[in-house]
Amino acid sequence: MWKRDEAVRPTGGQPAAQSPQSAPAGANRPEANQRLGGDVVNIGKSVVIKGELNGSEDLTIEGQVEGTIQLRDHVLTIGSNGKIKAQIFAKVVIILGQVTGNVSASEKVEIRDNGSVDGDIISPRVAIAEGAHFRGSVDMQRKPEGAAKPATPAQPAVAAAAQAAAVTAKA
Secondary structure, X not given: OOOHHHHHOOOOOOOHHHOOOOOOOOOXXXXXXXXXXXXXXXXXXXXXXXEEEEOOOEEEXXXXXXXXXXXXXXXXXEOOOOEEEEEEEEXXXXXXXXXXXXXXXXEEEEEOOOOEEEXXXXXXXXXXXXXXXXXXXXEXXXXXXHHHHHXXXXXXXXXXXXXXXXXXXXX
16 A cells, blocks of 8 residues: 655655755855854845945955945955955955955955955955966054054063163263
8 A cells, every 4th residue: 555655755765855966056055154153145246236335244245346345353255256346444355356446454365366456455464376466565564452562561671771771881
């Protein structure tokens, strides 16, 4: 006799959900998001944005943006199809596409293979891959908080050295 449960089960000993053919194309994508430490928002290559773009999530842009991009505490990735004409402010900026405008990152700027930047870069760390294009200036400034801390312990040492020099000069 026919049983409903047996008709629904897949044949071949493997459940349908584990079959490579039935897995969705983006099945590995949640794992990639977890590796990066959070959600990643994508702007597709057919999307055009003109104006100001602000956010509090990591962002990948494959489309076009003109204006200003501000992701001060997050990672901005310009995909290989991305074409940006904007001022960029982010924690980390990774460029695989084209950027025209100044890029300011609090941690790092990476221009990868075939990436292109026409503008100035301000970041404590900058990496430019072989095959990348860059035209502009680089200011590898340190964070203001980090620069002030080492200077404070050095000041007493400088003052002590000056006193020692004054004592030596008198003798």
